[in-house]
Amino acid sequence: MANELRDAALASKAWPYEEARKLLARYPQGAPAKGHVLFETGYGPSGLPHIGTFNEVLRTTMVRHAYEAMSDVPTRLVAFSDDMDGLRKVPDNVPNQAMLTEHLGKPLTRIPDPFGKFESFAHHNNAMLRLFLDRYGFDYEFLSATDYYTTGRFDDALKNVLRHYDAIMGVMLPSLRAERQATYSPVLPIDPRTGIVLQVPVEVVDADSGLIRYTTPDGDTHTTTALGGAAKLQWKVDWAMRWVALGVDYEMAGKDLIDSVIQSSKICRVLGAKPPEGFNYEMFLDENGEKISKSKGNGLSLEQWLTYGPQESLAYFAYREPKRAKALHIGVIPRAIDDYWKSVADYPTQELPQKLGNPVHHIHNGDVPAEVLPVSFGLLLNLVGVIGNADRAVVRDYLEAYRPGTQHPALDALIGHALAYHRDYVAPTLKRRAPTPEEAAALRDLDARLAALDGSDDLAAAAQNEVYEVGKAHYGQEKLRDWFKALYETLLGSEQGPRMGSFIALYGLANSRALIADALTERG
Numbered sequence: 001m002a003n004e005l006r007d008a009a010l011a012s013k014a015w016p017y018e019e020a021r022k023l024l025a026r027y028p029q030g031a032p033a034k035g036h037v038l039f040e041t042g043y044g045p046s047g048l049p050h051i052g053t054f055n056e057v058l059r060t061t062m063v064r065h066a067y068e069a070m071s072d073v074p075t076r077l078v079a080f081s082d083d084m085d086g087l088r089k090v091p092d093n094v095p096n097q098a099m100l101t102e103h104l105g106k107p108l109t110r111i112p113d114p115f116g117k118f119e120s121f122a123h124h125n126n127a128m129l130r131l132f133l134d135r136y137g138f139d140y141e142f143l144s145a146t147d148y149y150t151t152g153r154f155d156d157a158l159k160n161v162l163r164h165y166d167a168i169m170g171v172m173l174p175s176l177r178a179e180r181q182a183t184y185s186p187v188l189p190i191d192p193r194t195g196i197v198l199q200v201p202v203e204v205v206d207a208d209s210g211l212i213r214y215t216t217p218d219g220d221t222h223t224t225t226a227l228g229g230a231a232k233l234q235w236k237v238d239w240a241m242r243w244v245a246l247g248v249d250y251e252m253a254g255k256d257l258i259d260s261v262i263q264s265s266k267i268c269r270v271l272g273a274k275p276p277e278g279f280n281y282e283m284f285l286d287e288n289g290e291k292i293s294k295s296k297g298n299g300l301s302l303e304q305w306l307t308y309g310p311q312e313s314l315a316y317f318a319y320r321e322p323k324r325a326k327a328l329h330i331g332v333i334p335r336a337i338d339d340y341w342k343s344v345a346d347y348p349t350q351e352l353p354q355k356l357g358n359p360v361h362h363i364h365n366g367d368v369p370a371e372v373l374p375v376s377f378g379l380l381l382n383l384v385g386v387i388g389n390a391d392r393a394v395v396r397d398y399l400e401a402y403r404p405g406t407q408h409p410a411l412d413a414l415i416g417h418a419l420a421y422h423r424d425y426v427a428p429t430l431k432r433r434a435p436t437p438e439e440a441a442a443l444r445d446l447d448a449r450l451a452a453l454d455g456s457d458d459l460a461a462a463a464q465n466e467v468y469e470v471g472k473a474h475y476g477q478e479k480l481r482d483w484f485k486a487l488y489e490t491l492l493g494s495e496q497g498p499r500m501g502s503f504i505a506l507y508g509l510a511n512s513r514a515l516i517a518d519a520l521t522e523r524g
Helices: 002-011 015-026 051-070 097-101 121-136 145-150 155-163 165-175 235-246 255-270 302-308 311-319 330-349 352-357 359-363 377-387 392-402 409-429 437-451 459-475 477-492 500-507 509-523
Strands: 037-043 075-081 141-144 187-189 202-206 211-215 221-225 231-233
Touching: 002 015, 002 051, 002 352, 015 051, 037 051, 037 235, 051 075, 051 121, 051 302, 051 311, 051 359, 075 121, 075 235, 121 141, 141 145, 155 165, 155 187, 155 231, 155 235, 165 235, 165 255, 187 211, 231 235, 235 255, 302 311, 302 330, 302 409, 311 330, 311 359, 330 359, 330 377, 330 409, 352 359, 377 392, 377 409, 377 477, 377 500, 392 409, 392 500, 437 459, 437 477, 437 509, 459 477, 459 500, 459 509, 477 509, 500 509
Parallel strands: 037 075, 075 141
Antiparallel strands: 187 231, 202 211, 211 221
């Protein structure tokens, strides 16, 4: 089976396998000199981690697992925090903004935590990142830029940058505006008096010892070391230096960083190394079509998604079409949940090539749950909607009547998500309307037909058939859509709804007929 899986993975067109084959081509002789293949994801802790952060780690993990299916070479995944960066802008979604404004320009690890819980703002956000990743169970190592700079672990790489200073300037200057060229430096000294990361021209005095010279904005000239945390590198140079210092083999990035990838790759080559493999994914957009941003705090938070849907549904959403921009808002969660569970249900009967192209294979690294849900999330939402102020026990009772003996931990969790989603986003929008005379006639016909189904062996199928027959009789085949819309609006208070036969079976024949009676009463 292992050889069969490897052969299928080598031929699969699923994007994680296509990405992993880049690494096979990178090291055709097997393991690199360092003995493993290194995957990296980056995080800028100037803002709280968001779903875009999760997305990058998840997708990178999928490529890592795909590579492991093809190769016996060991792998590592590092989550690197750029916590030496100077704070350029105060995020909109954090407290104590006036305090943070006083520390603009300082490294993030030297700015007090506005939440008052950690040693610094960066320490707080790094802790949130690790909690964020641990909650999902990612296998990763956390690395801190501050740690690597201040302990000297980047010193040799920094000396290498200083030795190639002019060549790096030759890469960067043509990409900058004239006014930026005048002050640009690959090396950013940290002012020992103010603690601010300085954007000033720098002269290399002695690359082998790490000495630089610069003039502060107030005119003081300093000759000092660039090592041991006394300076950091400009973003694109920093990225390239890190690739070289750590030996990064794979790192993906958002489409907004294409230029950064190009420039950093050039600098990486200047420093004597091969840039990592990777690809540029499209960005998640909020409901207004704007890119999700840490500083704005727009879009969904991980906590929001996990309130209304399981983490597997988020992973499913992230897996699909990584090179297409997708709107990420509350409204996409129900569809993602149902698409995930449909893929789980499809998986056991698929041939191996189809399994490797199924998103759930990559979400679960081949260990896909065997359970199949008896109802869809959409159907659960409709059930909760008509029950009203329900709790878990009431919903479970309906499910037990619908499918006796159903014991399913995932379904139990889904009930909680349905109750929360209905409470916060569905209930405020529900508004049942009275049926028109034509609709009332069709509803009376449907009620009479449902009355005859009492004791039916397969109520869902029988009820669905009667719903169709009533629709064809009163609306004609060409206007069935109008009939279903009328059912949803008069019985459920929504413009869209479930397969009515399944809903009637789940809600119960007597309850469903009572819904029709209520609608007809409103008609008068």
